[in-house]
Amino acid sequence: xxxxxxxxxxxxxxxxxxxxxxxxxxxxxxxxxxxxxxxxxxxxxxxxxxxxxxxxxxxxxxxxxxxxxxxxxxxxxxxxxxxxxxxxxxxxxxxxxxxxxxxxxxxxxxxxxxxxxxxxxxxxxxxxxxxxxxxxxxxxxxxxxxxxxxxxxxxxxxxxxxxxxxxxxxxxxxxxxxxxxxxxxxxxxxxxxxxxxxxxxxxxxxxxxxxxxxxxxxxxxxxxxxxxxxxxxxxxxxxxxxxxxxxxxxxxxxxxxxxxxxxxxxxxxxxxxxxxxxxxxxxxxxxxxxxxxxxxxxxxxxxxxxxxxxxxxxxxxxxxxxxxxxxxxxxxxx
Amino acid sequence: xxxxxxxxxxxxxxxxxxxxxxxxxxxxxxxxxxxxxxxxxxxxxxxxxxxxxxxxxxxxxxxxxxxxxxxxxxxxxxxxxxxxxxxxxxxxxxxxxxxxxxxxxxxxxxxxxxxxxxxxxxxxxxxxxxxxxxxxxxxxxxxxxxxxxxxxxxxxxxxxxxxxxxxxxxxxxxxxxxxxxxxxxxxxxxxxxxxxxxxxxxxxxxxxxxxxxxxxxxxxxxxxxxxxxxxxxxxxxxxxxxxxxxxxxxxxxxxxxxxxxxxxxxxxxxxxxxxxxxxxxxxxxxxxxxxxxxxxxxxxxxxxxxxxxxxxxxxxxxxxxxxxxxxxxxxxxxxxxxxxxxxxxxxxxxxxxxxxxxxxxxxxxxxxxxxxxxxxxxxxxxxxxxxxxxxxxxxxxxxxxxxxxxxxxxxxxxxxxxxxxxxxxxxxxxxxxxxxxxxxxxxxxxxxxxxxxxxxxxxxxxxxxxxxxxxxxxxxxxxxxxxxxxxxxxxxxxxxxxxxxxxxxxxxxxxxxxxxxxxxxxxxxxxxxxxxxxxxxxxxxxxxxxxxxxxxxxxxxxxxxxxxxxxxxxxxxxxxxxxxxxxxxxxxxxxxxxxxxxxxxxxxxxxxxxxxxxxx
Numbered sequence: 001x002x003x004x005x006x007x008x009x010x011x012x013x014x015x016x017x018x019x020x021x022x023x024x025x026x027x028x029x030x031x032x033x034x035x036x037x038x039x040x041x042x043x044x045x046x047x048x049x050x051x052x053x054x055x056x057x058x059x060x061x062x063x064x065x066x067x068x069x070x071x072x073x074x075x076x077x078x079x080x081x082x083x084x085x086x087x088x089x090x091x092x093x094x095x096x097x098x099x100x101x102x103x104x105x106x107x108x109x110x111x112x113x114x115x116x117x118x119x120x121x122x123x124x125x126x127x128x129x130x131x132x133x134x135x136x137x138x139x140x141x142x143x144x145x146x147x148x149x150x151x152x153x154x155x156x157x158x159x160x161x162x163x164x165x166x167x168x169x170x171x172x173x174x175x176x177x178x179x180x181x182x183x184x185x186x187x188x189x190x191x192x193x194x195x196x197x198x199x200x201x202x203x204x205x206x207x208x209x210x211x212x213x214x215x216x217x218x219x220x221x222x223x224x225x226x227x228x229x230x231x232x233x234x235x236x237x238x239x240x241x242x243x244x245x246x247x248x249x250x251x252x253x254x255x256x257x258x259x260x261x262x263x264x265x266x267x268x269x270x271x272x273x274x275x276x277x278x279x280x281x282x283x284x285x286x287x288x289x290x291x292x293x294x295x296x297x298x299x300x301x302x303x304x305x306x307x308x309x310x311x312x313x314x315x316x317x318x319x320x321x322x323x324x325x326x327x328x329x330x331x332x333x334x
Numbered sequence: 335x336x337x338x339x340x341x342x343x344x345x346x347x348x349x350x351x352x353x354x355x356x357x358x359x360x361x362x363x364x365x366x367x368x369x370x371x372x373x374x375x376x377x378x379x380x381x382x383x384x385x386x387x388x389x390x391x392x393x394x395x396x397x398x399x400x401x402x403x404x405x406x407x408x409x410x411x412x413x414x415x416x417x418x419x420x421x422x423x424x425x426x427x428x429x430x431x432x433x434x435x436x437x438x439x440x441x442x443x444x445x446x447x448x449x450x451x452x453x454x455x456x457x458x459x460x461x462x463x464x465x466x467x468x469x470x471x472x473x474x475x476x477x478x479x480x481x482x483x484x485x486x487x488x489x490x491x492x493x494x495x496x497x498x499x500x501x502x503x504x505x506x507x508x509x510x511x512x513x514x515x516x517x518x519x520x521x522x523x524x525x526x527x528x529x530x531x532x533x534x535x536x537x538x539x540x541x542x543x544x545x546x547x548x549x550x551x552x553x554x555x556x557x558x559x560x561x562x563x564x565x566x567x568x569x570x571x572x573x574x575x576x577x578x579x580x581x582x583x584x585x586x587x588x589x590x591x592x593x594x595x596x597x598x599x600x601x602x603x604x605x606x607x608x609x610x611x612x613x614x615x616x617x618x619x620x621x622x623x624x625x626x627x628x629x630x631x632x633x634x635x636x637x638x639x640x641x642x643x644x645x646x647x648x649x650x651x652x653x654x655x656x657x658x659x660x661x662x663x664x665x666x667x668x669x670x671x672x673x674x675x676x677x678x679x680x681x682x683x684x685x686x687x688x689x690x691x692x693x694x695x696x697x698x699x700x701x702x703x704x705x706x707x708x709x710x711x712x713x714x715x716x717x718x719x720x721x722x723x724x725x726x727x728x729x730x731x732x733x734x735x736x737x738x739x740x741x742x743x744x745x746x747x748x749x750x751x752x753x754x755x756x757x758x759x760x761x762x763x764x765x766x767x768x769x770x771x772x773x774x775x776x777x778x779x780x781x782x783x784x785x786x787x788x789x790x791x792x793x794x795x796x797x798x799x800x801x802x803x804x805x806x807x808x809x810x811x812x813x814x815x816x817x818x819x820x821x822x823x824x825x826x827x828x829x830x831x832x833x834x835x836x837x838x839x840x841x842x843x844x845x846x847x848x849x850x851x852x853x854x855x856x857x858x859x860x861x862x863x864x865x866x867x868x869x870x871x872x873x874x875x876x877x878x879x880x881x882x883x884x885x886x887x888x889x890x891x892x893x894x895x896x897x898x899x900x901x902x903x904x905x906x907x908x909x910x911x912x913x914x915x916x917x918x919x920x921x922x923x924x925x926x927x928x929x930x931x932x933x934x935x936x937x938x939x940x941x942x943x944x945x946x947x948x949x950x
Contacts, residue, residue, distance in 0.1 A: 011812075039798055040792065040793060040794060040795045040796070041792070041793055043792050048803065055800050055802075056800055056812075058800075059798055060798055061792035061798050061799065061800075062798075062799075062800040062801075062802075063637075063640060063800065063801050063802055064800060064801075064802035064803065064804060065633075065636075065663055065802060065803055066660065066662075066663050066803045069629065069630070069633040069659075069660060069663075072625065072626075072633035072634050072637070073633045073634065073636055073637035073640075073660075073663075074637060075623070075630070075634045075637060076596060076598055076623070076633065076634030076635055076636065076637030076638035076645065077637035077638065077640055077641040077792075078637075078641075079596070079621060079623055079634070079638065080621065080637070080639075080641040080642070080645070081638075081641035081642055081643070081792065081793070083793060084641060084792050084793065101626050101627060102629075102630055104626075105626035105630070305623075308616060309616045309617075309619055312616035312617045313616070313617045313619075315617075316616075318617055318618070319617055320589060320618065321586045321589045321618070321756050322756060324585065324615065324618060325582075328572040328573075328574075329368060329522060329572060330570050330571065330572050330753065331368065331371060331372040331518075331570070331571055332372075332568075332570050332571070333371075333372070333374045333566050333567065333568050333570075334566075334568055
């Protein structure tokens with residue numbers, strides 16, 4: 001059976017015109033159609049926030065739950081019914097502030113979830129407070145003089161929690177978004193996709209450097225496993241290792257050739273260089289890394305639970321309630 | 335000397351085994367209760383653990399007790415005070431003597447009453463019996479440690495291993511005192527240590543030595559007791575704690591419903607044993623997830639229910655506060671969920687190992703918005719099985735979260751459990767959406783009779799839908815802030831719970847002409863029943879109405895409560911059930927008996943208080 005984008009679409013989204021959520025939703029529909037899992041075998045589970053409205057526009061099974069708990073609810077859903085493809089959708093406030101604990105533990109346990117983090121660095125639904133991804137000094141309604149705290153960098157949290165998959169895309173980049181969503185689906189285990197998206201009302205322009213195609217050509221690098229880390233409008237720059245860090249080099253200058261450029265290894269167990277890529281940003285002169293940054297195989301929690309149940313079933317002699325009773329010290333009163 | 339020995343025939347007797355946490359008092363108590371139950375005595379047991387993980391050896395805070403109550407006829411409680419106290423060291427005697435009846439026999443290991451032991455137990459002199467005012471004639475003072483070492487001298491065991499058998503010597507003595515058949519104990523040990531025959535053999539040898547010691551030196555004992563058995567109910571039995579019975583109830587319900595059992599939980603005393611128990615039974619397909627916090631325990635269980643499993647979460651104390659948010663999600667999404675609250679002393683961390691009934695109003699009301707949830711309270715360790723089964727059945731058939739309340743006393747206490755036959759239990763039929771509704775079905779379409787919405791489990795083609803924490807339109811299932819719709823949905827959610835059928839409230843005792851009706855709920859059933867029996871034995875006209883179903887209340891509640899001149903609501907809180915009943919029954923103004931000590935009620939105190947009310 002094959003499906004089209006229409007098979008996954010439902011209703012009329014009510015986000016603000018120009019909101020990044022619109023772009024992402026279209027990409028998710030497209031990715032799902034390309035993946036081809038039947039709509040009724042997908043569950044899309046969100047928390048609360050603007051972006052968490054997303055399941056309402058999916059013709060799949062879905063839940064728009066409570067603030068912060070999407071990853072925990074998705075965990076129960078996947079473990080109880082591993083046949084379902086589960087997409088967990090959260091914003092930066094939902095996923096990393098109130099839901100931070102569930103975010104890290106879903107990664108640590110490696111539940112086979114596609115975890116979408118729609119990062120606009122702001123609380124939109126509550127009308128404009130700084131979020132845990134807002135930069136230090138960020139001025140908002142709840143920080144009129146600027147925040148005095150540092151933000152989370154989602155990749156760092158994911159890696160710190162021993163996450164095995166991290167990818168990033170810009171909401172307006174449909175092809176890039178569809179690519180990482182498909183990669184997340186194909187990855188067995190918790191797969192974090194950070195979507196950089198704009199909030200036109202409360203944080204307009206937050207991802208401006210990479211929001212347009214031209215911007216990405218200048219300010220982003222598409223990473224691909226097994227390919228050299230080359231970027232620039234004319235693919236004239238590359239990344240090389242230097243000491244404990246990375247450096248930008250110009251190909252053809254100082255004897256640097258394409259062969260000298262670092263080859264991206266998303267499958268490397270050691271996440272050191274992947275983290276370096278993930279943390280690159282515009283402020284430091286480095287390009288923003290887009291694409292699949294880390295994608296390492298590891299046993300998933302839900303598979304392991306199922307395997308353990310099968311293993312114990314094979315070794316234990318009781319398989320129903322009546323047999324369970326017989327495992328106790330029993331006496332008879334005549 | 336034998337002629338001096340008085341054989342007392344008793345209707346019931348309570349034995350309290352006490353010692354260091356590591357002394358194996360619970361095992362000794364368990365074997366004694368099993369041996370007694372095997373001959374058909376009724377049993378009720380209760381462990382009293384220290385809150386410390388492992389207090390220093392011989393210290394006052396490290397004493398753990400295990401009380402076994404056996405009776406010729408039904409016993410309802412572990413007994414207020416004991417007839418025999420086993421104190422394996424000085425600290426145990428010091429802290430546990432208060433649980434002994436006047437005239438109780440006391441068994442002590444004199445080897446653990448040396449100067450250093452006495453100092454640790456804060457005795458001022460070496461005359462510890464005198465200090466405590468204990469008549470030496472009532473004491474079986476035996477050098478248990480020495481005798482165990484002698485007994486096992488040829489076993490090749492090291493001293494540490496030998497000393498682990500001290501509890502068996504005490505058990506042997508107690509078995510002699512109650513004329514118990516040692517073969518039953520031997521069989522128990524052979525089965526328990528089937529893989530370690532050497533350990534079984536050593537334990538058996540020591541029990542026999544203890545028994546023989548009693549037999550040979552009984553001059554020091556005034557009484558030997560016999561408990562005959564009356565009103566035996568034939569059948570096969572096992573010993574079960576409330577927590578284990580609860581776990582078994584969930585397993586049985588999931589099997590009956592043909593669903594996977596999912597437990598999302600977080601370790602917390604005294605509920606953790608349910609997590610332990612369910613985690614063992616993977617061969618039955620039980621899935622347990624030890625979550626990152628209480629919130630995730632409940633939230634993941636909601637997720638599991640959405641996915642088509644029987645979602646359960648278990649907790650105690652402050653854990654129930656953390657779960658209320660996700661419980662409310664299950665209320666508005668109308669998904670099945672069982673929330674087990676093993677009540678303990680509060681507020682906050684409170685008294686983690688002690689028992690109270692102080693969460694009732696929280697269970698009924700402790701959530702934002704209008705959030706009706708059925709509440710069921712188990713009345714005894716064995717009733718936990720039926721209560722858990724019923725809670726799961728109610729949740730699944732009425733598409734609602736259900737709170738199952740037990741407490742530390744019921745959860746840790748044990749009793750003989752007649753093996754249930756699952757075939758005799760009522761079927762569990764979740765309201766799966768009928769296939770013919772494909773195309774026209776919306777999530778909040780209800781069965782007109784029960785008010786229950788249909789369940790469409792993900793994976794079914796043509797029933798894709800979205801649920802959520804936002805209010806939904808009754809017809810379309812889309813998000814709605816329409817005032818009329820919200821009012822309607824609020825009423826529908828309430829009516830659905832109100833329509834749940836629960837059994838009528840049963841009145842025990844002098845149901846037609848009682849001068850006093852005792853009312854309670856949950857885990858105090860045994861104590862209130864025993865108090866009623868005692869009052870009736872004194873010639874008073876007393877009845878008992880005990881609530882297991884608290885929301886919705888039984889239909890005959892108002893009729894029962896308004897039938898009697900005097901009613902006392904007795905509960906281990908400040909009057910939460912009384913408040914609920916006053917809210918639900920017009921002109922109901924009961925007397926109240928409220929005690930919040932973290933300990934089970936004491937029957938004699940209840941009798942005194944109820945007598946006062948009768949005589950007022």
